[in-house]
Amino acid sequence: MVRQISTDVLHIVEPANDGYQLTLRLDFSKLPHNKESLKIITEVSSVQAVILSSQLKEMLQNVNSWDSSQAMYKPIKLIYHPKEPFYVIRQPQKIVAVFPMRFKDNSDVIIATSFFQELMDVVSLKKWAKVPPCNWSPIPPLELRGESFEDLSTNGGFVSFDISSHHVEGKRLDKTVWSLLNFYAYVKHHVKCTRGFIQRRMRRRLDNLVEVLEKSRVEDGQIKKVQGWRKMRKMVGSKSKMIKRRWGDLGKKIKRIRFRIKIHGFARFRRRWLTVPSFSSSTAYTKLQTNGNNN
Numbered sequence: 001m002v003r004q005i006s007t008d009v010l011h012i013v014e015p016a017n018d019g020y021q022l023t024l025r026l027d028f029s030k031l032p033h034n035k036e037s038l039k040i041i042t043e044v045s046s047v048q049a050v051i052l053s054s055q056l057k058e059m060l061q062n063v064n065s066w067d068s069s070q071a072m073y074k075p076i077k078l079i080y081h082p083k084e085p086f087y088v089i090r091q092p093q094k095i096v097a098v099f100p101m102r103f104k105d106n107s108d109v110i111i112a113t114s115f116f117q118e119l120m121d122v123v124s125l126k127k128w129a130k131v132p133p134c135n136w137s138p139i140p141p142l143e144l145r146g147e148s149f150e151d152l153s154t155n156g157g158f159v160s161f162d163i164s165s166h167h168v169e170g171k172r173l174d175k176t177v178w179s180l181l182n183f184y185a186y187v188k189h190h191v192k193c194t195r196g197f198i199q200r201r202m203r204r205r206l207d208n209l210v211e212v213l214e215k216s217r218v219e220d221g222q223i224k225k226v227q228g229w230r231k232m233r234k235m236v237g238s239k240s241k242m243i244k245r246r247w248g249d250l251g252k253k254i255k256r257i258r259f260r261i262k263i264h265g266f267a268r269f270r271r272r273w274l275t276v277p278s279f280s281s282s283t284a285y286t287k288l289q290t291n292g293n294n295n
Contacts, residue, residue: 001050005043022051049181052080056177059088060168063095075143077151084184085151089143095163097180098141101156101187111191112156132161132176159183 002012002022008030013023026044031037056078073090075098080086089096101116103109116136123134138157140147167176179186 002047006040009040010044022047049080052078053177053181056088056180057173059090060095060163060173060176063090063163063165063168064093075147077147080181081184086180086183087144087147093164096141096143096160097163098144098158098160099183100140100151100154100158102154103156103191107195108191109155111194112187115187115190115194116157116159130166132163132167135160135162 002010002024009027011025011027013025016023024044024047031040059076075087075089077085077087084102086100087098089098101112103112113136116134119134120136122128123131136157136159140152140158141160144152144158161180163176
């Protein structure tokens with residue numbers, strides 16, 4: 001497939017670099033400056049997907065080939081999206097695909113977690129009995145013991161699908177491979193759409209609240225309209241300033257009334273009888289000298 005793209009632009013480097021299955025060298029000076037260049041770039045960018053899908057197809061086609069001498073096969077790590085690997089584990093009569101889920105925002109974690117739980121509930125219904133069983137867990141499965149800590153450190157848990165021979169028969173094989181390779185993209189798209197839907201609903205509710213407050217706000221015999229939810233803060237700020245101003249005027253009146261009333265000698269009485277005595281220490285005591293004639 002690589003040799004059929006363009007022999008002038010693309011060359012296969014043999015042997016491949018350490019840690020890689022294929023190394024390509026591109027000569028941009030021989031890249032044509034027409035629509036043919038876009039076709040070549042598209043074919044080059046799809047090389048990784050073709051290689052990975054061919055490997056995944058080979059694994060799924062051998063789903064029933066189980067060696068009883070091996071207690072458990074080692075997980076195979078596949079990387080289709082950068083920094084988003086998933087694992088394929090061969091088990092008796094099935095293959096398990098495990099996806100470690102990572103998200104940047106805490107709100108995305110909440111949306112994705114509810115989506116995974118709902119996905120498990122839907123798959124458990126009789127209507128969807130033929131689809132691959134789905135499981136979600138906040139901790140990694142036992143089959144991933146021994147993998148690197150960086151790959152297993154997630155905040156969205158682990159999603160796994162059980163693939164049996166029924167799911168790879170005929171044309172179902174290509175659909176299953178495509179679904180597994182694009183599962184990360186599907187989850188991100190769902191989370192993004194759900195977050196946008198929630199934000200639209202919140203703005204709509206806020207607009208309705210502003211509309212209600214517009215109708216109830218009457219000042220100086222005229223109704224002042226507030227357009228849009230962005231001016232909500234200005235209206236609330238003006239109301240708070242008005243309340244502070246009214247309470248400030250009331251407080252000044254109370255102070256003036258209090259200062260007009262004066263009782264001669266009341267200040268001395270208050271200092272002597274209405275002042276809380278101060279103690280030097282909570283554990284120190286002073287001995288009182290009393291006369292025997294006093295009661």
